[in-house]
Amino acid sequence: MSYEQLLERARALTTGPRRILGLVGAPGSGKSTLAARLAADLGPELAVVVGMDGYHYADVVLEALGRRERKGAPDTFDVGGYVSLLRRLRSGEESVVHAPQFRREIEEPVGSALPVPREVPLVITEGNYLLLREGPWAALEGLLDECWYLEPADDVRQARLIARHEAFGKDPAAARAWALGTDEDNARVIAASRHRADLVVHPD
Template identity: 85%
Template structure:
C-alpha cells in the first residue's frame, strides 16, 4: 500500500469529529516509529500526536531486580497496565492535556510525562510491539485502539535496520547482530502471532 493511501486513511480517522487511536504494530526494526513520525509530520500537530508504547519499558533498575535485563523488549519487560490506563485516559477526552512517557534511546530509559497530548488533537498514533498481544495484561487493549496496522517490510530490510540501530546506540557490530537475531527475533515471533488481528498489513517502503 502506497504511503499516500496510508496518509489519506489517517487523515480520515482524524476527521471523524472525535478522538481516534491508530495503532502501528510490528516486529523490532519494522519501521513503526518512522512511519508514525512521518504521518504525524504530514498531518501536523493540530491533527495528530505520536505516543509510543516504548515509554512503558520498565526502568533498567527494575529489570535488573526482576532478572529480566537481558530480555529487555519482551512482553513482561513493559508496564502493560500503565499503557492500558494511558489509552483509556486518551480515549475518554476528560482531561485538557494527558502527559505520556517516552523512551530515550540515548540513555536506554523511559522518561515520564514527556509527551503532552492536548484534548483537541483528534488522532493519537500509538506504535509498539505488542498492540495485538492478547495474553495477560495485554488482553485489556481489546477495544481501546480504533484501527491497527501491522508494519511488515522485507525481513532483510528489517534486520539491517535493527542491527544499524543497535550499533548507533552503542553496541559493537557483533553484539548488535547477536541481539537482533537472538532476543529481538524471539520477540518478533510473539508479535507475528497477532498479525491476523490487524486491520491491514502495510509496507510503506
C-alpha cells in the same frame, strides 16, 4: 498500499471524536518512522505520536526482576500503565494528558515528557504488542480504532536493527547477537498476532 493512501486513511480518522491509530510490527519494521511521518504530514493540530515504549520498565527494575537481557519482551513493560494511558486519551476528559517517552540515547523511559492536548483528534501509538491478547495485554482489546501491521522483508528489518544497535553503542558482534537473538524471539511473538490487524503494510 502507497504512503499517500495510508496518509489519507489516517486523515479520515481525524474527524469526529478522539481516535487512536495503532502501528504494530516486529522490532525494526519501521513503526516509529511511519508514525513520525504521518504525524508530520497531518500536522500537530491533527495528530500526535505516543509510543508504547514509554512503558518499558526501567533497567533497574529489569535487573531486579532478572529480565534485563530480555528487554523488549512482553513481560518487560508496564502494561497496566499503558492501558490506563490509552483509556485516558480515549476519554478526552482531561485538557492535557502527559505521556512518557522512551529515549534511545539513554535506553530508558522518561515520564510525563509528552503533552497531548485534548483538541488533537488523532493519537498514533506504535509498539510491538498492540495486538497481543495474552495475559495483561488482553486489556488492549477495543482501545484502538484501527491497527496496522508493518511487515517489511526480514533481511531489511534485521539490517536496520543491527545498525540501530550499533548507533546506540553496541559493538558489531553484540548488535548482531541482540538483533538475531532477543529481537527475533520477540518478532515471532508479534507475528503470531498479525491476523488481528485491520491492515497489513509492506514498507520499503
